[in-house]
Amino acid sequence: MEKNKLTNVGDLSEELLTEVLARLPIKTLLVCKSVSKPWLSHISNPNFINSHLRYIINNNNNDNNPTLLDILDSPEVNLFLDTYSTCHICIDRVVMPSVFRHSRVVGTSCCNGIVCLSNDYRNVVYLWNPSIRGFKEVFVPELYVSKWCPVKTGFAYDSTCNDYKVFRILYEVNLDSVTSKMQVYLVNGDSWREFRVPFWGKTMREKFEGNDFIVVNERLYFNSWDEEQLIAFDLRKEVFGLVPFPGSVQNKWSDVLDFKGSIAVVFESVSGIDLWTLDDDVSGQVSSWTKMFSIVPGPMFNMWLSCYLGAGQFYGNNLLEGNLFAHNILYDSEKKESKYYRDGREYILATLKYTKTLVSLDGFHQVEENADE
Template structure:
């Protein structure tokens, strides 16, 4: 009587799907299993599918101390210390932004800029335009999904004898072209960007960067490489004095969002989003067991990252109305920068391995 043979074969399509849900650290090991798995994991289609699955999960938090001696990746369950990829950035990082698993780092003058994947430990230091007497006042980082291109936006102004003496100039780096080019700044936006020496730039939200200017937010379209019309904040200035902003620019499920104190109740925070027609809508109140003085990030999967001035940084679940401390707690004075991070296998041309 013939013995039946057990068929343990998995199709390549099924292997693709299973692997796409694994963390990056596991995938790096899986590349050594066989040539077929290596081919799957390194293919552009797999990297895109894995990133899409990673975005469905709650993101991690990249957190750095002021002296940059401690850089960590925090989740609700654990905290992992990281090493900066470039010696020129040691103890000098001023700026940190993340998009699709890549992190853009810069020193205080924005002349040393590095794009880094902490999970794969690969990075690339960019060649930055060095115009005489110019100082960078803003840096943005995001993804152009139409051109499949990662871009860095840099705003500079000329400084003479310690004084800001010029209109702002925009410079844009394209990872695909590996070059910088000048971008025209409309006159009405020049006035908005010229009011402050340091301008904040929020995260990439559906292919748009938002710069904090006078009178509102200045959008930059990463697909068409142009500035848009100024987005006015939810409340007039005299109303904002009563409704205090409790966050910078947030990306809430793909929408531009900000957190304010609710009118008449300083203990309750409200989330406001910008809808498709340019109107600000109150989404919901952020009710919680422990009062948070500031909201920093929306991490997905119902979780925010907030700060209590006494108890430090907390994860906050807005559905359950519960808070939980970070595994590696830090007080406000200990932290220079926090960003949302989604792990991925994304790499750029010219990436090299971190030592």
């Protein structure tokens, strides 16, 4: 029999080339773009980018390869981390580009590799993929003069229409009432639309206070300071709902978390401090909470958990008297151990759960090389 001949990489079919390249990390793929014009065209093709994204999502479903991204104010930041040898977390660091200098990161995780930022006045939104150094600037409808006050910004991917959406909730104070509305920006259409939020009256601002949100199963959950419920928004139906907390709990000790594809919150009750997961419809009329496991604070008694990273690891803060954030921590829910991650006084602007992707949105521009120096 004739021995199989070695195949030149250039002779691979489109399908096989996609199959091979989709398994490569982002850094390698960016280098591969320089190999040849055909490879540059192939890797830049939206079909390949989607294939690579699907491979990453499917590969990360085992929850064993979490990545934490530190966004720095300066490259001269030292990290004291005593968990490099004992935890399975990849830690990336990137300096905030100067174009975003007066902005803050929205949420505690990226969306398919896209990080959402909002400027100090909340009238400009940036969508940024640090892996490919691309960004898009989105101006809000009432850019310069408005009687509406923004209180919440969110960002999500809607698989039903294959589109990314930016959400802004605003309120207007009148003499005897508070009116609220939701604005939605569609990336594919590069357009805004809006509709009124139909309830909550004078407590609107308090219910939406804070800047955190999470997206699970095509639903946007806002982290409310209300002690009895959280706020949900169905991306498909575009309806709001209030989801009551379990009746037996007292204080809340976390943001709203995405725990293995389920909404989760850490609550304190008479039995201790535990993580609970939610199974509900967005209307809040049918909801149930299940206690999953106990959180043991250990030597750092007061902890606030901000994000579930995977592999049993949580990111958060330990608290001083008066609920002031002090040190950032990593909490291992399997070993019931907390370890210092970094000092809260360092010039790290944000830390979030991150996934490296090639995703590029319409209207993306390259961050200038000198913009983050």
